[in-house]
Amino acid sequence: MYDFDKVVDRKDTAAMKLEGYKSYIFGESTNIELPYKEEDLIQMWIADMEFETAPEILNGIRKRLDRKILGYTTKKDKNLYNAIKSWCKRKYDWDINEEELLISDGVIPAIEKIMSVVLGENEKVLINTPAYGQFAKCAERVHRKFITSDLIYDNNGEYKIDFYDLDKKMSMEDVKMFVFCSPHNPTGKVWSVEELEKVANLVRKHNIFMISDEIHCDVRRAKAPQHIPFKKILQDYDKLAICMSTSKTFNLAGLQQSAIFITNEKIRQIWRNEEVLFLNPLSLAGTIAAFNEGDQWLDSLTKYLDDNFEFTKKFINKKLPYAIMSESEATYLGWLDLKYYFDDDEDIELFFAVKAGVLIESDKSFTSNAKGMIRLNLACPRKYLEIGLERICKALNNKNEKFTLKR
Numbered sequence: 130m131y132d133f134d135k136v137v138d139r140k141d142t143a144a145m146k147l148e149g150y151k152s153y154i155f156g157e158s159t160n161i162e163l164p165y166k167e168e169d170l171i172q173m174w175i176a177d178m179e180f181e182t183a184p185e186i187l188n189g190i191r192k193r194l195d196r197k198i199l200g201y202t203t204k205k206d207k208n209l210y211n212a213i214k215s216w217c218k219r220k221y222d223w224d225i226n227e228e229e230l231l232i233s234d235g236v237i238p239a240i241e242k243i244m245s246v247v248l249g250e251n252e253k254v255l256i257n258t259p260a261y262g263q264f265a266k267c268a269e270r271v272h273r274k275f276i277t278s279d280l281i282y283d284n285n286g287e288y289k290i291d292f293y294d295l296d297k298k299m300s301m302e303d304v305k306m307f308v309f310c311s312p313h314n315p316t317g318k319v320w321s322v323e324e325l326e327k328v329a330n331l332v333r334k335h336n337i338f339m340i341s342d343e344i345h346c347d348v349r350r351a352k353a354p355q356h357i358p359f360k361k362i363l364q365d366y367d368k369l370a371i372c373m374s375t376s377k378t379f380n381l382a383g384l385q386q387s388a389i390f391i392t393n394e395k396i397r398q399i400w401r402n403e404e405v406l407f408l409n410p411l412s413l414a415g416t417i418a419a420f421n422e423g424d425q426w427l428d429s430l431t432k433y434l435d436d437n438f439e440f441t442k443k444f445i446n447k448k449l450p451y452a453i454m455s456e457s458e459a460t461y462l463g464w465l466d467l468k469y470y471f472d473d474d475e476d477i478e479l480f481f482a483v484k485a486g487v488l489i490e491s492d493k494s495f496t497s498n499a500k501g502m503i504r505l506n507l508a509c510p511r512k513y514l515e516i517g518l519e520r521i522c523k524a525l526n527n528k529n530e531k532f533t534l535k536r
Contacts, residue, residue: 253276
């Protein structure tokens with residue numbers, strides 16, 4: 130019913146993945162000339178799938194278009210809330226609280242807004258690393274400082290929370306917020322209930338505000354542990370925000386609509402006083418259709434991604450004997466340890482762009498504690514994935530002792 134092997138032509142769609150890679154990956158070095166045509170580059174970087182949008186979602190948007198007027202749109206009716214409520218109940222047995230639900234044009238804008246409201250100018254936010262790079266950038270954009278707590282890496286692909294360090298950092302007088310990623314991006318770790326409870330105990334102990342970014346919670350391996358929304362762990366805690374969205378689950382980032390649950394009434398009121406009262410009508414229709422009718426598509430996606438991860442693991446094990454791939458339980462992002470192949474000062478992203486024509490994100494995109502690591506987007510047709518992996522392996526196996534090209 131769903132064809133995930135189909136290659137979709139995204140040219141001339143203003144796709145960030147195709148047209149924004151130079152500024153995002155290479156920063157100020159946007160004048161870099163790569164020895165590949167744009168159409169020959171393999172895109173394995175930004176968390177954006179290469180699959181057609183679920184037909185159920187497209188049909189929902191078409192039905193709204195058929196109404197022929199796209200005027201100011203509000204969320205006064207219960208349709209959006211009911212769709213989110215139904216999804217959370219059947220997927221996670223979570224009875225959401227309507228009063229706590231706010232709608233944002235994205236998880237990152239929501240995190241920025243919460244940081245700006247909760248943190249004073251001289252207060253800090255704590256982040257586990259490696260981390261999705263936008264967490265640190267959120268703090269920087271709202272002129273707040275951040276500190277990090279490194280996850281413990283066993284050099285065999287496994288990550289654990291350093292609870293001793295987390296406790297020590299949370300006890301610092303100026304640390305007033307903790308951003309937690311669950312499931313974890315970039316490692317794909319689904320935290321166990323025991324781990325979540327230990328985190329919750331520390332959050333309570335130090336009475337700090339917690340943001341739980343759960344945007345990847347729906348995209349899990351079939352055999353992975355069940356995701357547990359942090360609200361079910363910190364049920365009566367007044368300093369908690371949960372961030373969810375259809376953007377990763379159904380590849381709808383362009384619709385810019387996310388569900389944010391905030392337990393603190395004062396912060397919700399500040400949010401409402403500042404929020405725009407209108408929604409994009411097509412985003413509203415697409416989000417409702419995704420939550421109400423997207424189950425079958427997601428089940429099929431899960432199976433395809435499971436096979437992509439297994440294919441990648443076997444491919445890497447066969448052709449790159451010194452590479453270590455973390456056992457991803459969630460997301461569609463593979464996390465690969467290539468420390469054996471690179472010196473500390475080598476530019477990994479530039480190496481793969483120049484030598485393989487493959488665009489990836491590496492250590493510096495994940496704040497810290499990621500030296501020699503790369504993140505690969507595996508949400509693409511199998512043939513496309515195979516080409517990318519073949520290029521990556523060939524470039525590494527033909528690599529000189531040191532790659533000296535600098536930006």
